[in-house]
Amino acid sequence: MDTMLFRNSRRKLSQGLLFWREVGNGTPVVFLHGAWCDSSEWVSTMELISRNFHCFAPDLLGFGESEYPDIHHAIDLQVDCLVEFLQALKLEKVYLVGHSLGAWIAASCALKYPERVQGLVLVSPEGVEIDGQQKRWQTMRRLIKGPSLIFRFLQVFRPLAKMFGWETKIEEDLQQRRILLENPTATQLLYQRQYPEIEAELLQEKLDLIQIPVLVLQGGKDTPDALTRSKIYARLTPQAELKMIAHGEDDLPQSCASIVAEEIRGFLNKGQ
Structure with a gap:
């Protein structure tokens, strides 16, 4: 064909x-x-x-x-x-x-x-x-708005994080932050507007x-x-x-x- x-x-x-x-x-x-x-x-x-x-x-x-x-x-x-x-x-x-x-x-x-x-x-x-939606919105906003210095610090101290069992969570947060920063329009639509505006839609x-x-x-x-x-x-x-x-x-x-x-x-x- x-x-x-x-x-x-x-x-x-x-x-x-x-x-x-x-x-x-x-x-x-x-x-x-x-x-x-x-x-x-x-x-x-x-x-x-x-x-x-x-x-x-x-x-x-x-x-x-x-x-x-x-x-x-x-x-x-x-x-x-x-x-x-x-x-x-x-x-x-x-x-x-x-x-x-x-x-x-x-x-x-x-x-x-x-x-x-x-x-x-x-x-x-x-x-x-859905349940927990506003909490997730708050979490994503923290990932977006957090100072880049903090995230660079987390990358440097990954070996220390592994000792405390934090490695997986830190890696997930860093990956999520990368996705958010690479997709500015989606990030604005879903997480950077005020929650009442999102809720109204x-x-x-x-x-x-x-x-x-x-x-x-x-x-x-x-x-x-x-x-x-x-x-x-x-x-x-x-x-x-x-x-x-x-x-x-x-x-x-x-x-x-x-x-x-x-x-x-x-x-x-x-x-x-």
Whole structure:
């Protein structure tokens, strides 16, 4: 079977330049990446369904090859940017497939612009409140805001930390801090805004208003928090179905692309 060619494009929108990948023909499907990735995480999945569907995967504003404007980022801003992108491409109604942060944006878009969204596939979705969420927000803020000198000190004194059994925790914190600093927009959206602002954009009180088909995909070996969020989406959204990928972890679009593609294809074919 011939491989379909990807097209890379850029478009100036009101908030900045947006980059996207595009492949295939047919019903339009827009893929939104997770917090610590860009649109490349969807390439394998898109290749597998592009014979029957016209796939678009933008780098969200402030991610990947899209512009990094000096603005206050918010979920609602990402939603409006997404809809402006759909308008620019003359896509009247689409399926949205989102992973993690992208799933939060996709579900928020379906709530704000229901006339634009035909169905949702939410992969390990963020965007609902769970126990301990505010405590994790505080922990991440400490990692971001902590003076770099402290973290350099921790790196130098790793051998001493090992003696006291602190090595694993210190290594986890240093790795998490690296990820946060390398992904400034995701870090701002999830952890650097004030908690009441983030809380106002959470969706658990609004999911009953989503009146379109929804498929929730969740890796069985992901974190307990991720499993809890997916179950909340499935329980509170009227037409939602939860499917577990037993061996999947937190990177389903990459590690389980063929299974994810098959589930997406089956969901989309039901709606045709």
